[in-house]
Amino acid sequence: MALSGTGKINNARELRIYENSDELRTEFAEYIAEISEAAVKDRGIFAIALSGGSLISLMRKLCEMPYNKTVDWAKWYIFWVDERVVAKSHQDSNYKLAKDGFLTKVPVIPSHVHSINDSVSAEQAAEEYEFLIRQLVRTRVVSVSDFSDCPKFDLILLGMGPEGHVASLFPDHPVLEETEVWVTFITDSPKPPPERITFTLPVINSASNVAVVVTGSNKAETVKIVTNDDVEPDRSLLPATMVRPSNGKLVWFLDKAAASKLDGVKFSE
Numbered sequence: 001m002a003l004s005g006t007g008k009i010n011n012a013r014e015l016r017i018y019e020n021s022d023e024l025r026t027e028f029a030e031y032i033a034e035i036s037e038a039a040v041k042d043r044g045i046f047a048i049a050l051s052g053g054s055l056i057s058l059m060r061k062l063c064e065m066p067y068n069k070t071v072d073w074a075k076w077y078i079f080w081v082d083e084r085v086v087a088k089s090h091q092d093s094n095y096k097l098a099k100d101g102f103l104t105k106v107p108v109i110p111s112h113v114h115s116i117n118d119s120v121s122a123e124q125a126a127e128e129y130e131f132l133i134r135q136l137v138r139t140r141v142v143s144v145s146d147f148s149d150c151p152k153f154d155l156i157l158l159g160m161g162p163e164g165h166v167a168s169l170f171p172d173h174p175v176l177e178e179t180e181v182w183v184t185f186i187t188d189s190p191k192p193p194p195e196r197i198t199f200t201l202p203v204i205n206s207a208s209n210v211a212v213v214v215t216g217s218n219k220a221e222t223v224k225i226v227t228n229d230d231v232e233p234d235r236s237l238l239p240a241t242m243v244r245p246s247n248g249k250l251v252w253f254l255d256k257a258a259a260s261k262l263d264g265v266k267f268s269e
């Protein structure tokens with residue numbers, strides 16, 4: 001019996017809850033493929049920003065039939081929401097994770113893969129990445145927000161740590177208040193490695209679509225807190241709470257374990 005369901009929390013945020021991570025993988029692949037198709041139809045390009053962590057394995061079904069054949073991979077432009085300041089060959093590299101688990105398994109065009117420079121300081125890598133994105137906004141590879149000067153990615157994919165971090169935006173960190181730059185860096189990440197580069201909240205919240213993908217019972221308590229709409233976002237709250245696209249669609253993909261502490265979510269049978 002399927003125990004998957006969709007719970008609308010409000011107009012801006014949708015929760016999709018699945019029996020297990022395999023079912024989630026199936027629906028998540030379909031979701032990404034649909035957004036890709038719509039973006040390509042609309043503007044001939046699909047600009048997607050990836051996170052690291054568990055997300056990449058949850059994208060696995062995109063590498064399989066039918067998506068490996070039906071998705072218009074040549075139109076994909078790939079970016080990173082966050083990166084650790086390590087070599088691209090290092091096991092902590094978000095680029096390596098995506099390369100090994102996804103990018104080498106689908107026919108994306110190598111020159112469309114925009115990874116973060118691993119041979120300079122965190123500060124310089126963040127500056128360079130923002131500069132690159134600015135150039136790609138100018139050439140319309142990445143759209144621009146209708147409400148700010150921020151880039152508008154077609155899709156931003158986020159994971160969430162057990163303590164509520166998204167990208168490399170950690171609870172109670174000053175970069176949560178960053179509004180001047182698109183890409184910033186930190187040198188004091190509570191989760192190793194300490195040096196990281198990350199999109200800022202204004203960029204995440206300017207995307208056309210944002211998906212937060214969370215599995216596992218160790219995140220259930222935090223999922224309950226961050227999806228409580230009675231709480232207004234502010235710096236003292238968890239970064240995942242601050243993911244609220246101003247004009248885009250936000251979908252949370254949860255497995256049953258991650259959703260296990262939510263009240264009032266009805267499962268279809």
Ligand SMILES: O=C1O[C@H](COP(=O)(O)O)[C@@H](O)[C@H](O)[C@H]1O
Binds near residue numbers: 051055161191
């Ligand atoms: O450090 C990071 O953690 C988050 C969450 O990872 P997960 O394995 O708990 O899903 C990830 O989204 C981020 O990109 C990464 O740098």
